[in-house]
Amino acid sequence: MEVWVRRMGVGKNGDSGLLPDDDFGLILGDGESGLLLAGGESRFTGFLPWQCIVYIWSLEGTAMENGGSWNLLDQAIGPLIEDPYASRSGGSVVLIEDCVETSGAFVLHHLIKRSISPLPPHSSPVLLILVSFARSFSHYDRILRKMGCNVVVQRDNKRFIFLDMRKLECPEAMSDGDGGDTFEGGLVDLYGKIQKAVEVSIVNGGSRSVVIMIDDISLLEVAAKGSSNHVLDFLHYCHTLKTDFGCSLAFLNHEDIYSSTERSNLILQMEYLADVVIKAEPLATGLAKDVHGQLTVMNKRNFDRWKKMSYFHFRVRENNVEYFYPGSRT
């Protein structure tokens, strides 16, 4: 656990710089979540060891590194794979939510491209596992090829694993009194496949960091015949891969399915687990030719290094997506 201190937003002289002044709050954190011990005046001032009051927000380095080439979306998401400055090599959980009018699949394509395109030389290669319930391999292949990313080559290099789950049907429960084990057959097998791939990759030392993507969760629910408990179990298992191996996870889901009734457990838990929630919505003002919709990115990992909420418009093109702030395009 690293200890770091930052001054609280309201100081005596009103500025909010990082260097401690005569008044500050103390936050203990592990780089991801901070625990506020004391905020405000001077309760801890006396016995704070000044040597440890060096705080470098772990995401800072990577942002500087990639600087100019990052677009608004990348800046809002922050590093996807891992942050080399953090004590843990933890991944992040990204949840993409879209609706019937605006598809959020392009964010997923962007993340695919970002995770398997070549990284700076010092970083280890990334393994991407894409679990698809919606589209065929050739669909992703054609799209990513236009974006300048060849997934076939990456698949041959064992850096990309495509699991086609379009025909997955979870078997019915054999007997109701027997517990749910037999019911879960399909999802248990699927998790086994993912886990094996992760373990092989990490034990063999081929790729240290793994990204798991699922397109999309609502179809996973259909495959599980609507048993959201089993879907949740599956997602929690996937989440253990994050804590155990530092995998990153990215899920696509459709928000409008859940918005009509009282919010279902599934979407609430997914939003809770997620570090970054990306919402794709149509423009509130209606249909437009040059603006395809708006993105709201909520990054829960950030205290203040980046803005927690980002909001911008986008326009999808064949080979890239343009992101811009509202009103900055004519």
Add this chain to the structure above:
Amino acid sequence: MAATKTRSSSFSRNISAASTPQIPGLKCGPNGTIFVSSGIPDLDKILGGGFPLGSLVMVMEDIEAPHHMLLLRNFMSQGLVHNQPLLYASPSREPRAFLGTLPSPVLSKDDKSRDHDLEQEKGLRIAWQYRKYLGENQQNFEGQRDGKPDYCNDFDLRKPLERHFLSNQRIDCFSLEGSPNLDPFRERCSTFLAQLPRYDGNLTSACRIAIQSFYAPQCEYSNTEWEMLSFVRSLKSMVQSSNAVAVLTFPPSLVSSSFSKRLQHLADTLLSVKAIPDEDKELANLLTGYNDMVGLLNVHKVAHFNTQVPVILEATTFSIKLKKRRSLVLECLNQAPIDGSSGTSYATTGSCSGSSKTGTLDF
């Protein structure tokens, strides 16, 4: 519109260079997709060519009116005219009887006269030396016309389809009523699709699946929503891996809204139809040609395969009209100009109410 949009990127296929397939009823589209016609020329134009092979088209019904049947009938007839195998399923006890109500294609002679009518109606006189350009334009939309059968026909809704189209066909009918679950129908779909395996190299023909009123309450399985979703999902994956297009109509008001949303997400192309109330004076004032309209068609989603660029249409709502009471025409809505004396529809919308107040205050 949609086609020109996708062509603007440097990475898309040059459509004019791509060889048109020799099989009648199929047309190459952008991004390696192949279209079949919906049976309504205007709808094909709106969707950028038609329904792409491997797509699942959903039509949301208006439960008070049978407008979805218009789309379904034309879709089925067009397939039969092109000799494409057809699987039709409906909740009625005797689905084959529905085939008798399919419309017949307008003969080419009539077709010409219709084009002539159109020109006259436009009230546009074109000098003879420009007439050939006009013809070229139409050629682009309606495909090859000389010798080969048309990609898309006009259908005469009053004339039933001729017998020979119905007799020498591989037409499969299935009644959704009576079976306790969807497994038999799933079996039927997979055997039907298995007769046409997908060869990417040499495409032989396409087949069509039409499912009418999938969620009708007379079906026994209609209370097991997850099973129906699971069926639609497996139908989608079956269709995706074969040369088929499936059109499925369902009444969205009969299912819970979250399931309706799930279905809408499953659709590649999503349309909805709505009837127009008979005596809606306000709407009649607002829209020109209101008396000819039989309904409204909404395009919610257009299939985009092998690309991430969404198709943005010029308009999403179209009026369904019957031209000369027989052929189906879709038109953009035209708002009538509102004259000062009778046009109260805008002034009453609340935001403008201030202006009337200033009139009474009389500063």
